[in-house]
Amino acid sequence: GAVVSQHPSRVICKSGTSVKIECRSLDFQATTMFWYRQFPKQSLMLMATSNEGSKATYEQGVEKDKFLINHASLTLSTLTVTSAHPEDSSFYICSAREAGAYNYEQYFGPGTRLTVT
Amino acid sequence: SQQGEEDPQALSIQEGENATMNCSYKTSINNLQWYRQNSGRGLVHLILIRSNEREKHSGRLRVTLDTSKKSSSLLITASRAADTASYFCATAVKNSGNTPLVFGKGTRLSVIA
Numbered sequence: 001g002a003v004v005s006q007h008p009s010r011v012i013c014k015s016g017t018s019v020k021i022e023c024r025s026l027d028f029q030a031t032t033m034f035w036y037r038q039f040p041k042q043s044l045m046l047m048a049t050s051n052e053g054s055k056a057t058y059e060q061g062v063e064k065d066k067f068l069i070n071h072a073s074l075t076l077s078t079l080t081v082t083s084a085h086p087e088d089s090s091f092y093i094c095s096a097r098e099a100g101a102y103n104y105e106q107y108f109g110p111g112t113r114l115t116v117t
Numbered sequence: 118s119q120q121g122e123e124d125p126q127a128l129s130i131q132e133g134e135n136a137t138m139n140c141s142y143k144t145s146i147n148n149l150q151w152y153r154q155n156s157g158r159g160l161v162h163l164i165l166i167r168s169n170e171r172e173k174h175s176g177r178l179r180v181t182l183d184t185s186k187k188s189s190s191l192l193i194t195a196s197r198a199a200d201t202a203s204y205f206c207a208t209a210v211k212n213s214g215n216t217p218l219v220f221g222k223g224t225r226l227s228v229i230a
Contacts, residue, residue, distance in 0.1 A: 034217040043205060044160075044220045051215075093159065095217065106218050110159035 003027055004096050006109035013084055014117055021079045021112045023094030029074035030096035034106065035067075038091040050077050074099065084116045122222055123206060129227040136193045138224040140206035141186075147209045149182055150218065151191050154203045163191075163204075168211065198230040 003026040013019050023033060032051050036044040048064075050056040050071035058064045066088075068080040077096075081088055093111045124139045142149070151163040166173045166182045166189065173180045179192040193200055203225050207218040 032215055036220075041225070043222045046217055046219070049215070049217060091157075097215075108160045108162075113157070 002098065002105075002107045004030075004094065004107045004109040006092075006094055006112050008112060009110065010113045010115075012115045012117060015085055016083055018080055018082045019084055019114060021081075021092055021094075021114075023077045023079070023096070023109050025075045025096045025098075025107070028096075028098045028107075030077075031074065031099040032097040033071055033077040034095040034097075035069060035077075035079050036093045036095065038093060038111075044093060047079075081114065084114070086116045089114055089116045123204070123224045125224060126222065127225045127227070129229065130196055132196060132198055132228055132230050134196055136196050136200070136226055136228070138191045138204050138226070140189045140191070140221050142189075142206070142208045142219075142221070143187065144208070145211040146184070147211045149180075149189050150207045150209070151178075151180060151189075152205045152207060152220075154205065154223075156202070160205070193226075196226075196228045198228050201226060201228045 005024045007022045034049050035047045037047050038044045046059050047062045048056045048058045048069050050069045052071050052074050056069035066082055071077040091111050091113050094109045095106045097106050122141050130136055146168050148165050148167045150165045152160045154160050164175045164180050166180050177194045182189045203223045205223045206221045210216050
């Protein structure tokens with residue numbers, strides 16, 4: 001149980017285009033989803049927290065107009081990188097917390113590798 | 118933001134040796150978790166230790182937690198080449214049910230066959 005999927009697993013796009021990444025909780029309802037970014041040989045840095053039906057909360061330094069997050073249902077959150085640039089190339093990982101979860105459990109997706117050329 | 122540091126940043130050992138990684142954090146926590154990440158892949162959850170626990174075992178893994186020092190250690194015994202990966206600790210802040218896990222900087226472990 002507690003599986004989180006991400007799609008696509010890899011994407012290459014040209015500079016200036018937008019890319020949407022989907023994060024789905026497959027067998028549970030996720031009231032909260034988190035988006036992390038990981039640059040090569042670095043740790044995961046939290047970008048934003050999204051709660052179903054409300055606006056996402058972004059971490060300091062993360063542009064909300066550039067990284068659009070939509071958590072429209074209890075099983076789906078999307079991250080759209082708008083007007084992508086090469087510096088946005090990174091590994092994006094989503095994580096979901098089950099509704100009513102105790103123990104602060106988070107379940108992680110397998111990640112999406114974004115390359116902007 | 119990141120909670121703290123892992124130490125060492127990189128560790129290279131021979132197969133069969135033990136590997137010890139340390140993690141320090143800054144705030145009061147509900148629990149601390151260790152994850153493994155193979156190069157270019159997603160996270161694999163290894164073990165969770167609660168703030169009221171001091172030691173936990175899982176197979177070849179042994180985790181300790183010292184809340185007075187705000188530190189944890191991960192010991193991998195009898196290491197194998199397949200253990201080569203990055204290891205991260207992550208903390209769940211106490212009394213903050215909706216806050217995310219905060220990751221340390223990680224230790225890159227290389228196990229040489």
